[in-house]
Amino acid sequence: MRRTVLLPALVPLLLAGCVTINIYFPAAAAEKAAEKIIDEVWQLRPPVPAAPPGASQ
Amino acid sequence: MSRPVFPSSPASLRTLARAVLLGATLLAALPPAARAQGNLEISTPAVAAVRASMQARFAQLEPLLASGAVGLTQDGRIELRDANLVPLAQRAGAGNLVAAENADRVRLYREIAVANGHPEWEADIRNTFAQRWIDKARPGWWVRTAQGGWAQR
Numbered sequence: 001m002r003r004t005v006l007l008p009a010l011v012p013l014l015l016a017g018c019v020t021i022n023i024y025f026p027a028a029a030a031e032k033a034a035e036k037i038i039d040e041v042w043q044l045r046p047p048v049p050a051a052p053p054g055a056s057q
Numbered sequence: 058m059s060r061p062v063f064p065s066s067p068a069s070l071r072t073l074a075r076a077v078l079l080g081a082t083l084l085a086a087l088p089p090a091a092r093a094q095g096n097l098e099i100s101t102p103a104v105a106a107v108r109a110s111m112q113a114r115f116a117q118l119e120p121l122l123a124s125g126a127v128g129l130t131q132d133g134r135i136e137l138r139d140a141n142l143v144p145l146a147q148r149a150g151a152g153n154l155v156a157a158e159n160a161d162r163v164r165l166y167r168e169i170a171v172a173n174g175h176p177e178w179e180a181d182i183r184n185t186f187a188q189r190w191i192d193k194a195r196p197g198w199w200v201r202t203a204q205g206g207w208a209q210r
Contacts (some may be wrong), residue, residue, distance in 0.1 A: 025181040026097065033097040033169065034182075034189040041111045042193065 101172040107165045114161070117154055127155060128199030128207055133166065133187035134159045138199055138207055162186075 038044075098104075118135075121127040126142035127135050135158055143151045166186060170179040191200050194210045202208050 023175070025175075025178055027181075027185065029095055029097045030178075030182055030185040031189065032095075033099045034186045037099060037108055037165070038186070038189055038193050040108060041115055042195075043112070043115060044193070 097169060098172040099169055101168065103168040104165065104172055107161050107168060111158065111161050111165070114154065114158055118158060121151055121154070122195070122198050125197075125199050125209070126151060128201060129190050129194055130201045131187060131191075131203060133183045133190060134162055136201070 099108075118127065121143065122129075122135075124142045126137065126139055128138040130136050135155055137152060137155050140148055140151065166183040167176070167179050169182050170176050194200055196210050198210050199207045200210060
């Protein structure tokens with residue numbers, strides 16, 4: 001009897017666990033992405049071949 | 058005497074199996090980038106276009122940052138902090154440059170969040186970039202302080 005009560009209570013908890021683990025903001029990955037893009041934009045790193053010069057003029 | 062922790066009746070087992078299956082389905086439904094730990098997707102055409110646009114603009118923006126006419130804000134944008142440092146003939150151009158750069162930055166943060174299947178990450182991504190832009194600012198550039206004033210690197 002006790003087990004049949006416990007299981008339905010446990011299942012949503014397990015599912016919630018599955019979802020939250022995968023939805024948190026990946027701060028370290030974001031740092032890495034920011035680092036890469038800023039180095040590129042500020043030309044601290046070889047530029048990506050794109051963007052015709054003077055396009056904004 | 059200890060009892061087995063896992064349910065042994067066929068009905069409970071079926072429930073458990075169904076729950077596991079549902080969990081696996083939910084995981085599979087998430088975009089791959091959200092599951093792959095360690096890297097954010099930053100190479101979609103939308104993100105690449107903004108990156109290239111910002112990179113092309115930097116040649117014109119750099120002198121403004123170096124002279125102190127333009128500074129970095131705390132929220133991942135740039136700001137015209139002293140128009141008098143820009144030669145009169147270029148002042149209107151400088152304003153347009155700052156506006157265009159800020160529009161690109163807003164697009165960059167949003168497109169990265171979207172590319173990773175989490176539009177709600179936009180603010181977190183903006184904050185991460187804001188900190189990094191400031192950390193990487195070159196000596197002599199101006200940066201908004203948390204108190205709202207300007208400080209030179």
